[in-house]
Amino acid sequence: MTDLLSESLKERIRAAYSATVAARKLSPRRGQRQMIGAVARALARRPEDGSAPTESPICVVEAGTGTGKTIAYALAAIPVAQDRGKRLVVATATVALQEQFVHKDLPDIAAGSGLVFTAALAKGRRRYVCLSKLDRQLAQGQDASAAIPLYPDELPAAGAADALPRYEAMIDALGRGSWDGDRDSWPEALDEAAWLPVTTDHNQCTGRRCPNVGQCSFFRAREALQGADVVVANHDLVLADLALGGGAILPPPEDTIYIFDEGHHLPDKALNHFSSFCRLHSTRQWLRDSARGLTAGVADIGGIAGVGPLLEQLPDKLEDLAGGLEVVEDAVAALLAEDDAHTGREAERLRFPHGRVPAVLEPLAGNLAAGFGRLASNLARLEGCLEDELENGDRETVEPWHLAVAGMRGRAENTLALWQDYAAPDPEGQPPRARWITRIRTAAGGTVGHDLLCSPILATDILAEHLWPRAAGVVVTSATLTALRSFDRFRQRSGVPDDAIFEVVGSPFDYRRATLTVPAMAADGGNAAAHTAELIEHLPHWLDEDEAALVLFGSRRQMLEVCDGVAGRMGDRLLVQDSLGKQEILRRHREAVDAGRGSVIFGLASFAEGVDLPGDYCRHVVIAKLPFAVPDSPLEAALAEWVEDQGGNAFMEISVPDAALRLTQASGRLLRTEGDWGRITLCDRRVVTRRYGRAILDSLPPFRREIA
Template sequence: MVESQKYAIVDIETTGHSQANGDRMIQIAIVIMEDWCIKKTYTSFIHPGKSIPLFIQDLTNITDIDVQDASPFEAHADYIYELLQDAVFVAHNTDFDLSFLQGEFRRVGLPNWNGKKIDTVELAKILFPSSLSYKLGDLAAELNIPLNNAHRADDDAKACALLLKECWEELLSLPQVTLEQMHKKSFRLKSNISQLFFEALQIKRRKMAKEDDYVYYNKLALKKPAQSAIDVQEGMVYPRTSAEKVGLFQRAMDRFEERQGQFEMMDVIWENLNDKSEVLIEASTGIGKTIGYLLPSVLYAKQNNRKVCISTYTTNLLEQLLNNEIPKIEKIIGRPINVTLLKGKKNYVDVALFEQLMKSQDLSYDETLTILQVLVWLSKTQTGDLSELNCSGGGQLFIDKIRKNSESSGKKHAFDYYDRAIQESAEADLIITNHSMLLADLVRHEPIFDEIDGWIIDEAHQFVQAAEQREQAIFTFTNWKYLFGRIGLSTDQELFSTFQKIAVKKQRIPLKAFHQLEKVYIGMVELFDKSMQDIVFQMKTVAKTTKSNPKRIAFFQELELNRGLLVDFSKAMQHWIDLADSMSTLFKKDIEQIAPEHNLVLEQWDFFVREYKMKLSEWDEIFIELDDDYTTWIEIDQRNLPGSIRVLKKPISISATMEQLFNPIREKAAVIWTSGTLTVPNNERFIAKQLGIKENVPLKMLQAPKQYYKGAKAFIVNDMPDIQSVSQSEYIESVALAITQIVRSTEGRCFVLFTAQDMLRKTVELIQESGLLDDYMIFAQGVTNGSRMRLLKAFQKFSHSVLFGTNSFWEGVDVPGDGLSSVVVVRLPFSAPEEPTFKAKSAVLQQQGKNAFSELSLPEAILRFKQGFGRLIRSSEDKGIFVVLDRRIETKSYGTEFLRALPQISVTKLPLQDMVLEVEHWYNNKHEERKQVDKNDK
């Protein structure tokens, strides 16, 4: 392939994905590119011979009117076929576009098109390994490729052509050794990308340009570390008065909106940092919480030449801090900030381990693709943080093998990213981390923490969950069986037989040692299987399953498990680990150099021995070490035994752990806990108590001005049936009716929040059967495929859409502006009484003579309720309605506490039909206001 190769970049729009079911093309576009310039563009509507489904019209903006005068595919087929001759076929997902096109060619009597293909999804994954998404629209936005009408073939094909050119330019920017390694590995890819790599490599070799931006480990090119910004500390004065604060912000921000709550928060944090004291701050949406804590933290760090550590909950929030908020602060103070993102060892790549594993010959497609991604990423990353990579599921297994661990080679090198992060922390103003890593580092006590004067714990209410997760242990049968399978026996084609062949052939380890190890292994697996059989027997005795509900849960104390069997397995596994470890030591003992391919097997052996050590520790923690401060339960599914066995061990309270971790910090540094939801009416210190924070630590509550929520209205539907007095099916019918009417009155953009997956699923099924929302895209957690973030992105893409979610959608989901019109709360978010952790916590409270409902159930539900409302209004310009379908908010005495937890907004109680009329009126007014704003902007 030479540079003047002809590329045909194709995009098609269709009525659906299945030709077999009669789906047809509605638009095609082909862009011809030569010498990396667009030479020709062909685009045409195509009559599908049927009406276009509404959701396809919504997605593509192609209607039946657009195609009514178009010819069928038969009229275009010969010309399209001719255009593709002598070209490399390029598409964003060739599996769809090319196979659909081939099917159409066959249908009209043309032969299959033959030629090379390039899939820009595959190519972009390799060359932009840190992209958040590989959808064409997302890549176009990230790479500044114009794409005005996504899902229109003409715009998509042009964007795809420009993406191909961007990929080519990206290839040419890579170091020569990286291209050489990529070319060697590229023959296992699904599309013909290897030729493209070869051509780039030829150009690179001819130019022989200097490549000084890299450090090299063997044949791996790694980006040179960036130099820290030289900073002047003088002149860093904290703005004490409101006028000084306004002046500082106005210089840096064009449309600065003064917020007294934000100024108050800054002063509280400044005071506590200087006094090295502790405080809790609840800062509602609209306060400007992030800037409120960042500015005083940075000024304090720079003035005192000390450090402030900021911890938040999710990776998403970490990225927002680094990419959006820190640059704002740099603009405000007019100088750079030295920031380090610090994570635990296992988050960083072990370059030596990667270099070894890369040499493996029997790589799967996913492993090959991931290796290519890592090669490109190493030439760009400054951090070595593996979370920067966006890998497929199969690729993640490979990523887990190249993580740095405590047993990684002790030599320090320029490419040891973890050591580099520790060194950078020593020079940083701010250290940013997340809750789970902070907890792990506090336990290990990283020495860098001695230099920290202030700790800001953002999203503090989530620290409870992070601490519980860190202390929990989970056992799954399938995970353990997979681990046993990876070692295998001498008769298998797994690691044991490979290691044995090499060790015996090289006369490093006697064969009888392997016989002994295999014997111990067989005994260990037998003991494991017996332990599992005992669990199944006990569960069947205690926890009866039914056809309608084959899943069962039982607490450890309800079972009479054979403890002797559990202990015997633990001893057998320890015996196997000791022997496997000694054999690895024996293999390495010889003076003779170990061949690279043998070293690779040894690295894999050591990797799995480490895994077994971790698993044994997990086994002992769950099955052997009984602790009253924890609750342990077993879950099974009768349809899949023993495959479905899961055992979970969770702490009942984390307050003692929190005190133990934070008391040493409190003696020498400020600790500031902040969140949008820290309090509930009548129990303001609910979260504080869970975090083990003493009563004398002050709690500040900062609420955005009433004006901030001017666009919000709350409705309580007061003629819904009482769930206790009707059957579940009747109740679900009423819920489905209410939801369809609310959705239609706001024309979509609606979140519907449930507390139980079963009710969500049945409601969605009933709505789909009724056909009342057939014009809308319905996304439902646990029903529609995809992760939470994937569902959210899909929901935002369509104007007529509804998202049904359970627990995880009550918080941490941002849909700004017109993206969300309404939030419907189906049931007040109380925890299910049978949920094991909740049940165990309730039992402890009852033993202490406390009311589990008022002390635990109610405050937890109110916090979720507050967070549910928080999805709706994300800026002072937002408008939205909050609808509660649960009558208990009106009929129960505790209902007023839920309402008091909302900001000061209008709350109206109405029958469903009256509410729908009010909502329609509100929605029409909102549309008129939006039109007026658009008109004024023009």
């Protein structure tokens, strides 16, 4: 394809990179230049005249640790977006990374590159206080009878004595201008019970009809996005916006170039946003609470045009649906009891093979889908009547009811999605959805209820509908996008078009500064009991007393058993996941190393990714076994089942590439800067004794190897 980058645009990008390198006193990096070129070429594929590109304006870049990918994609994408008259939305994996990018990375890039651009931080409504609900909480605190308990999220703190002083402090801070209404900028931690009653979602928000819209924290933040060249969001917010059709919170996809940093999370995040869920016992209780609340509402709003007949009909409809859920609860309990009898144990969940809903549930799901559909429709009509009344009626009386009914409608629509997913068969030839039941336990281990869940097993159709063909451009980047030296795994799970630009940018690190050891062991990771016993025997000898180490386990059970077995020989230098919060473990670990003492962290998957312990904070990473997925994951099991149905080999096509990717992420905890060095010990002989193990081993960076 003809290069659509003009010479002036190329020169602008080159000048920005040269200025950045000079300002930071860096040496030009080949990998950075390679990534800048790939991103710019891909984004230039959409012609300036707005006509459809002949090739996808999409770039997928695996950029090794230390590449400086943030600088690379920013210096390429900002000039292209400005040249094309598009907005740039940079999506990070977490809110914390958002804050770092907008408050540190972008100002540094602006200062060093000579590029002139504006930036704004985007968050969802749930991150901002709702003035209407805050006012209502304060009013209810003075008059408990004013509460209308139709939306359960409001119940934990409504009128609670310990919450009122905090709400009063919020109102005061907003009035003085010392707080912008953003949860993350409130000076103290806010737990969910205190925060949920004073925030809102798109269902309950009355938008421009709200009397507080002029002072609304969310709309003020949203207005700041309108003129920004760069909008910094997170994956969840981008996907939530796309699920609403695009352009609801962020700029429309057609006017947007997206960058997904830590993009290996994108397919899983998409599945989460397009899955459905119903907790049977709490939904049943919510329906009955709502019926009582609506019955009580006749006195307040029954005289409003169109409202009275709906208030008379809805309580019976709600009660009928609650009764239908009781029938489903009995059927679910019987299915689980039958499975328990068959397996001889009480499982935490029951997955439906091939996603097929059991015959006993299918007609019940159809009835509930129809019932919740009618409920959502009636609540929408009721909400419309209340919206009309908000314009000219008694706002003080009507607004709380409008908020409550809008919340009810949102919950009804979410529940409807689950029953539609259970009632409708999957299209022929398409990957099925995963459907399963989960037991809800008490603290003592008893069953109190059940969740019904449904999720797509691949994000291909989701992203193909909402993202890839609509966006003005997309860049997906991460240090781990390939598995077994191929993008096939990411292609399968994301549906990214085959004509996208795929690029692997090597790390500048010298991997020979690290040694990968596979020690001699009698048992491999597939023999759980014997493998655990050997770890208990050898681990204290493999770990130097004075060094900082990270030991990663694939299962909680093995981690705790090894911890019990070695605790007496490792003294007080052992820190174990879940014994303390993650950040507290990392703080104590760094404190010990700073004091010249050895420290060892025992962790699970959350410590194998995103943990940054450079230099002396981590000289040894021990990986207990090859990180194959937990076999009882409903999504993984359903995907494997579908691959086998298509004549494939699920172990080789799914399990092995997944394990290779996770092993690369885990081993990446060692070298965090160009000067780092140390050891990686992989305690699983399958990597050398099994045929697939050699492929996994060869997909790792070129560490020096010591294989017994």
